[in-house]
Amino acid sequence: MHNEIKPKRRPIFAAILIATALGAGAIGSRQIVLRAADARGQGAGAVPVSTVAVKLGSLDIYIDGIGTVIPTSTISVTSRVVGELTEVDYKEGQIVKKGDLLAVIDPRPYQATLDQAKGQLARDQAMLRNAQLDLARYQDAYRQHAIPEQQLATQQSTVDGDAGIVQLDQGNLESAQVNMDYTRIVSPIDGRVGLRQVDPGNIVQANGTVPLATITQLQPITVIFTIAEDSLSDVLPAVGLGQPLRVLALDRSQEKQLATGTLLTLDTQVDPTTGTVKARAALTTRRTSSTRTNSSMPG
Numbered sequence: 001m002h003n004e005i006k007p008k009r010r011p012i013f014a015a016i017l018i019a020t021a022l023g024a025g026a027i028g029s030r031q032i033v034l035r036a037a038d039a040r041g042q043g044a045g046a047v048p049v050s051t052v053a054v055k056l057g058s059l060d061i062y063i064d065g066i067g068t069v070i071p072t073s074t075i076s077v078t079s080r081v082v083g084e085l086t087e088v089d090y091k092e093g094q095i096v097k098k099g100d101l102l103a104v105i106d107p108r109p110y111q112a113t114l115d116q117a118k119g120q121l122a123r124d125q126a127m128l129r130n131a132q133l134d135l136a137r138y139q140d141a142y143r144q145h146a147i148p149e150q151q152l153a154t155q156q157s158t159v160d161g162d163a164g165i166v167q168l169d170q171g172n173l174e175s176a177q178v179n180m181d182y183t184r185i186v187s188p189i190d191g192r193v194g195l196r197q198v199d200p201g202n203i204v205q206a207n208g209t210v211p212l213a214t215i216t217q218l219q220p221i222t223v224i225f226t227i228a229e230d231s232l233s234d235v236l237p238a239v240g241l242g243q244p245l246r247v248l249a250l251d252r253s254q255e256k257q258l259a260t261g262t263l264l265t266l267d268t269q270v271d272p273t274t275g276t277v278k279a280r281a282a283l284t285t286r287r288t289s290s291t292r293t294n295s296s297m298p299g
Contacts, residue, residue, distance in 0.1 A: 067225025
């Protein structure tokens with residue numbers, strides 16, 4: 001399975017909501033009496049009005065901008081082995097989890113190769129064990145001066161050669177197992193699957209140009225938008241202190257909240273043609289249409 005990251009973009013409205021602390025004094029609570037006059041100018045009954053002590057608080061500031069929704073990643077899933085596509089186990093537009101089965105390549109040729117590799121390994125392991133037993137007997141005979149040293153050295157070389165063959169067999173077995181595993185194509189990420197481009201019955205190539213599935217990650221998703229240079233003084237203090245700026249995604253009418261998130265970072269340069277700075281925010285809910293976002297900093 002081959003994964004290729006191709007970010008896709010969607011338009012979005014963006015804004016920053018910043019809470020700025022305003023200093024205020026405190027006054028004692030007292031009652032103020034107002035008098036209302038009737039149409040003839042005569043005094044009416046007294047209307048009591050109460051006040052409360054002023055407290056230190058924060059004032060939310062909104063900074064609007066237009067941006068683009070960008071998925072964190074878009075993966076083009078292709079087969080890593082050649083064979084007939086026998087199963088497609090997803091529906092177009094389906095939400096899948098990492099590890100979910102997407103498709104199956106005919107595993108029979110790879111199963112046969114795997115069985116051969118297992119048999120070859122078992123045979124050569126038996127030959128190695130037999131050579132090791134002979135080596136042990138030769139060592140005893142050599143200690144009793146029953147055989148020359150050259151015969152012992154030859155048997156040691158036989159054992160070493162058989163051990164190398166077993167190691168080669170193990171590598172072939174692992175390679176065959178990997179190819180066998182590649183016949184089951186699974187999702188590498190959580191996301192939404194796009195339109196199917198290959199139907200069962202077709203022969204697919206390893207690392208082909210036509211993906212078996214395209215998956216777009218939706219959680220989290222990011223949005224890039226612009227902030228006016230004049231508004232940076234409201235944003236930079238919080239960014240410099242590492243305080244999170246909360247993001248609220250709204251629809252174009254600014255009446256319906258669609259997603260929430262946080263500001264990730266600001267660009268290091270101001271665009272001289274527009275007088276704006278790019279910002280990136282992460283949203284934690286699914287984005288499917290053009291929206292507007294707000295973000296806020298704790299006061």
